[in-house]
Amino acid sequence: MVDQLPNRGLETEMLEEMGFSSIDDLFSDLPEHVRMSEPLPLPPPQSEEEIIADARRLLGANLAMGEAVSFLGAGIYRNYVPASVFQLITRGEFLTSYTPYQPEVSQGMLQAMWEFQTLISELVGLPIANLSLYDGSTAAAEALTCAVRVHTRKASQSDTVYISELVPPDRMSVMHNYCQGAGITLKLLKHNADGTLDIDSVHSAAGSCGVYVEQPNPLGILDGGLTQIKEIIGKNTALIVGVQPVSLGLVEAPGNYGADIIVGEGQPFGSPPTGGGPIYGIFACSKPYLRLMPGRIVGRSIDVDGKEAYCLTLSTREQHIRRHRATSNICTNETLIALMGAMHMSLLGPEGLEHLAYRNMTACVLAKQKLSEISGVSVPHISSSHFNEFVIELPRSAADCLKYLDSVGIIGGFDLNRWYNGRTNWLLVSVTDQTKAAEIDLLAAQLAEWCSMKEVVA
Amino acid sequence: MVFDEGGGCLSRLFDFAGGTGMGYSQPEPLLSKNKVALPPNLMRKELPRWPRLSEPEMVRHYTWLSRRNFGIDTGFYPLGSCTMKHNPRVNEVIAQLPGIADIHPHQPEHHLQGLLSIYHEMQHMLAICSGMDDVTLQPVAGAQGEFTAVRCVQEYFRKRGETQRTKVIVPDSAHGTNPASAAMAGYDIVEIPSLENGRIDLEALKAVIDDTVALMMITNPNTLGLFETDVPEASDIVHAAGGQMYYDGANFNAILGRTSPGLMGFDAVHFNLHKTFSQPHGGGGPGSGPIGVKSHLAEFLPSPVVKTRPIVGDEAKFAVDDMWYTWYEPEHTIGKVQQWHGNAGAIIRCWAYYRRYGYGLKDMSEHAVLNANYLRHALHREAKKAGVSHMFVDGAEAEVAKHEFTLSLQPAKEAVGVSAMDVAKGLLDMGYMAPTVYFPLVVPECMMFEPTETESRDTLDTFAKDFAQVLKVDAQTLHEAPITTPVRRVDEVYAARNLCLKHPFDEE
Numbered sequence: 001m002v003d004q005l006p007n008r009g010l011e012t013e014m015l016e017e018m019g020f021s022s023i024d025d026l027f028s029d030l031p032e033h034v035r036m037s038e039p040l041p042l043p044p045p046q047s048e049e050e051i052i053a054d055a056r057r058l059l060g061a062n063l064a065m066g067e068a069v070s071f072l073g074a075g076i077y078r079n080y081v082p083a084s085v086f087q088l089i090t091r092g093e094f095l096t097s098y099t100p101y102q103p104e105v106s107q108g109m110l111q112a113m114w115e116f117q118t119l120i121s122e123l124v125g126l127p128i129a130n131l132s133l134y135d136g137s138t139a140a141a142e143a144l145t146c147a148v149r150v151h152t153r154k155a156s157q158s159d160t161v162y163i164s165e166l167v168p169p170d171r172m173s174v175m176h177n178y179c180q181g182a183g184i185t186l187k188l189l190k191h192n193a194d195g196t197l198d199i200d201s202v203h204s205a206a207g208s209c210g211v212y213v214e215q216p217n218p219l220g221i222l223d224g225g226l227t228q229i230k231e232i233i234g235k236n237t238a239l240i241v242g243v244q245p246v247s248l249g250l251v252e253a254p255g256n257y258g259a260d261i262i263v264g265e266g267q268p269f270g271s272p273p274t275g276g277g278p279i280y281g282i283f284a285c286s287k288p289y290l291r292l293m294p295g296r297i298v299g300r301s302i303d304v305d306g307k308e309a310y311c312l313t314l315s316t317r318e319q320h321i322r323r324h325r326a327t328s329n330i331c332t333n334e335t336l337i338a339l340m341g342a343m344h345m346s347l348l349g350p351e352g353l354e355h356l357a358y359r360n361m362t363a364c365v366l367a368k369q370k371l372s373e374i375s376g377v378s379v380p381h382i383s384s385s386h387f388n389e390f391v392i393e394l395p396r397s398a399a400d401c402l403k404y405l406d407s408v409g410i411i412g413g414f415d416l417n418r419w420y421n422g423r424t425n426w427l428l429v430s431v432t433d434q435t436k437a438a439e440i441d442l443l444a445a446q447l448a449e450w451c452s453m454k455e456v457v458a
Numbered sequence: 459m460v461f462d463e464g465g466g467c468l469s470r471l472f473d474f475a476g477g478t479g480m481g482y483s484q485p486e487p488l489l490s491k492n493k494v495a496l497p498p499n500l501m502r503k504e505l506p507r508w509p510r511l512s513e514p515e516m517v518r519h520y521t522w523l524s525r526r527n528f529g530i531d532t533g534f535y536p537l538g539s540c541t542m543k544h545n546p547r548v549n550e551v552i553a554q555l556p557g558i559a560d561i562h563p564h565q566p567e568h569h570l571q572g573l574l575s576i577y578h579e580m581q582h583m584l585a586i587c588s589g590m591d592d593v594t595l596q597p598v599a600g601a602q603g604e605f606t607a608v609r610c611v612q613e614y615f616r617k618r619g620e621t622q623r624t625k626v627i628v629p630d631s632a633h634g635t636n637p638a639s640a641a642m643a644g645y646d647i648v649e650i651p652s653l654e655n656g657r658i659d660l661e662a663l664k665a666v667i668d669d670t671v672a673l674m675m676i677t678n679p680n681t682l683g684l685f686e687t688d689v690p691e692a693s694d695i696v697h698a699a700g701g702q703m704y705y706d707g708a709n710f711n712a713i714l715g716r717t718s719p720g721l722m723g724f725d726a727v728h729f730n731l732h733k734t735f736s737q738p739h740g741g742g743g744p745g746s747g748p749i750g751v752k753s754h755l756a757e758f759l760p761s762p763v764v765k766t767r768p769i770v771g772d773e774a775k776f777a778v779d780d781m782w783y784t785w786y787e788p789e790h791t792i793g794k795v796q797q798w799h800g801n802a803g804a805i806i807r808c809w810a811y812y813r814r815y816g817y818g819l820k821d822m823s824e825h826a827v828l829n830a831n832y833l834r835h836a837l838h839r840e841a842k843k844a845g846v847s848h849m850f851v852d853g854a855e856a857e858v859a860k861h862e863f864t865l866s867l868q869p870a871k872e873a874v875g876v877s878a879m880d881v882a883k884g885l886l887d888m889g890y891m892a893p894t895v896y897f898p899l900v901v902p903e904c905m906m907f908e909p910t911e912t913e914s915r916d917t918l919d920t921f922a923k924d925f926a927q928v929l930k931v932d933a934q935t936l937h938e939a940p941i942t943t944p945v946r947r948v949d950e951v952y953a954a955r956n957l958c959l960k961h962p963f964d965e966e
Contacts, residue, residue, distance in 0.1 A: 004544065004546065004814060004815075005821060005825045005912070006914035010915055014828060014832050017835065018832060018835045023827075023828065025858070026824070026828060026831055026858050027716050027858075028857070029685045029856075029858055030685060030687075033690070034689075034690060035716065035717055036718060039715070039817055040587065040715045040817045040819060041586060041817075042586060042816050042819070043816045044816045044818075045813075045814055045815050045816040045818045046813045046814060048546070048548045050813075051548060051810050051814060052548055052552060054813065055552040055555065055806075057778075058557075058575055059557025059558050059572050059573070060557050061557070061571050061778045062557040062558070062561050062569060062570050062571070062572040063561070063565065063569035064557055064559075065560050065562055065565075067556070070562070072562045072564055074564055078560075084482075084513055088521065090550065091520075091524040093524040093528065093531065093532055094527060094740070094741060095545070095738045095740060096530035096531045096532075096542075096545055096738050096740075097528060097529035097740070097741045098535070098537060098540050098542060098739045098742065099540075099739075099741070099742040100742070102882070102891065103945070103948040104883070104940050104946065105527070105528035105886050105940075105943050106741075107527065107945055108522075108523035108525065108527030108944075109527050109741040111523055111526070114959075114961075115471045115961070117959055117960050118471075119506070119508060121960045122507050122508060127959070134598045134599065134602065136797065137794070137797035138602075138797075168797075170794050174793070174795060176793060177605075177609055177793055177794070177795055181642050181643040182642075182644065222500055223497075224500050227499050248506075249502070249505070251496065251500050251502055252503065253502065253506075256503075272559040272560055273559070273563075274558060274559055274561070274803040275558060275561045275563050275573060276797070276798025276799050276802060277598060277744070277796070277798050277799070277800055277801035277802050277803060277804070278598070278743070278744030278804055296742065299957055299958055299959055300953070301949050301950065301958075302948075302952055303946040303947055303949065304946045304947045305945075307945055309948045311950050311953050312950075313950065313953040313957070313959075314954060314957075319634035319638035320633075320634040320635075320897075321634070322638075323638060324638055324641035324647040325641070326634065326638040328642070329601040329605055329638035329639040329642050330599070330601055331601045331633075331634075331635050332599040332600060332601065332730075332743045333599070333742055333743040333744075334743045334744050335740055335741040335744075336740025336741055336742075336743060336744060337743075339741065343516065343520060345508060346481065346508070346511055346516050346519070347481030347482050347511065348480065348508070349477070349480050349508050350506055350508045351505070352480035352481065353505065353506070355484055355487075356484065358487045358491050358494060359484065359485070359488070361487075362487035362489040362490075362493055365489055365493050365494060366488050385494075385495055385496050385500075411562075414564055435488075436488075
């Protein structure tokens, strides 16, 4: 018995009133040969109590990061979302609403998203932000196609964009899928041995449609050289910067060093890691990109009485109007998660943001120092500033090290051989505002223990 | 206390700029702040002009905003094509468990056997319901599902050397995402006209089909809520020319357990899990848009999908049943369309929703169709009683509708100058969300109703009576509607001409 169908038991009455005798009559338009003849081979319905018991059993078998000691990041980060965010997001008026096509009864979400646009705009230093894309990778991919739409006609390297060679393969794969249809060529920008971008290689990108780099980069390095890029590539090539938004409490907003489009994983603001989704992608840009950018935008307007009111605007870019000439196919986005982000950012305030960034960076400094003291472990980019993560080089493979750490209850980080073939001994260690000093000590002790072992752990 | 007024201390986030505190206290950093060194040119000079709110102020601000928003929880939400069904709250509780909220997509398989088993169960269930052979849960929205399937088909043809297939056919009544998704993959779009009643025109299809066509995309039931009986023939025509058939699952809620895209001859399908399986729509997202494919496309799916294998060695201590769940990379995978493993949190909610129905998913679809037909009947019945039955006609002639149906308000427009939009705004004043208006375009002055299976007969009857009452209201009053909402008709032209996309700090 399913408890979600209020008209169960009323079927016959309702059908008779319409002049039908059975439910089958309502499906009489299905041609015989496409009708399903057997019941669905699925298990019986469950009660709410049974479902929650199964959910607890199955999800309880997953190892939540909070149950272990975790140094895993690489794009998704442990964070703390204030309790009031979770309480407010259960308001059914937000939770169970749909896209605000009727603005008169959707002012709450529209205004909240307009405020979200403002929060993101202020954070990254660009005047325009949309109200979210799916995640950081799709935001980056859409930024590339947007840059080509804007610049390709005047570009000497038309349909070409340059991206940092450190961009993780999974993110690059998303970029490839989004770009190949438009005939866009992705070329790689080299990095120096110290992990920073090879600025000389950026000269080759002049005349292309866009340059995509990340700050901090995928090795956690804050690269001061990125501030020189815009001058090299000029105004006819878009500078696209992928950011970790929390870092911007201390790190200069890329909009202030020439970025034209800024994207990133919004997750640290408002969303727990959740296995990587639903999270939300940040997309912000400067004015020349506005009319060719993807995603929904809210504008402030007035109603017929002249009262302040909000509505979706510039919709003629979107698929429901422009169809195959739309700037993107996106319809459903991540509004609710963006709303959680807005709530979190509102609670932080500017000083709270700065404090949060300090907590991240000091934890990183402490971890780097402690791990670099271990005999057998080196920190290849030790002289750089890092945010959220850094590389350690191990005497043996990172895969073996992770196995050992796992056996003592530590999720030790990310094996960089999975991104960069041949870097078998590189481990990406992530620390966030959630990392405790005692956890760093524990990791250091266990790493020392593993380094001292002669044999590889089976 | 401020309710609906635009002014007042609670209304504007960026008016809270002068506070000194933080909305929540944080622990101190692990080291003193002067231990942090940044390249000098990367030091942020000015913090963002974010507001400074205490927690009580923040809670009141967002509570106030929520009261200016309409959700399914607020009232009846018959928004056609959006499947606004009730969202069971146990799903929300489950989605907050640490075993989903606090897991990382890069954790090893033995940390995530529970998640992988749920993924596997969902892949299996969706394959059964759709008549497909393999499923990926990676796409995070319906449009991304479309794009993913188009990419799989594209790579399939490239591998076969059929690179001359550069076209995708879509009916003119299709959702805008169909042509947009196919164009993003690099296809030329061939739009074919629908028949007058909104159905596929097989002659129009025959006129454009040849070996340059890769794919035809069809929604069934179509966007008018009618079952396309000619789909099997369309499928034969496209397959005979070597093309593939794509099923847009936006209207899947109408047919579960009664028919399937597989039985209709489709090769690939996307599901809007958030619609059919009730992930709350959250003001426009998140969603989840898995796709299913027949076996010839399976090795092109995005990576990874979940497969099973026997348990080896000490894996037993992590296993959730007698199989090991493992990530699998399809041989000719198109790669990734989203960096992680899809919207895991949404998939968990939809799994909980599915578990509540099991094989009873058929009942779900039957009640969705029952309610739609009953509402259509009740709207005509009440209009007759109220003497306003001359104000509208069915958008398309049909003995039965599926999960949704259209009405044309063209007669009202001609008789008294009342448009579908006027009626929609009048319904807002009655405390309802308006049906979808002006879609699909083939119906003049279109209103599209989708009650879903979770509304009671009483609600449908009451709504039908109120709808008739709105049609009795004089034209002038309806042009002025709504008057009871937080704001009245919003000037969208003003918004576009006087772009104000963020708080104008500099003007204050």
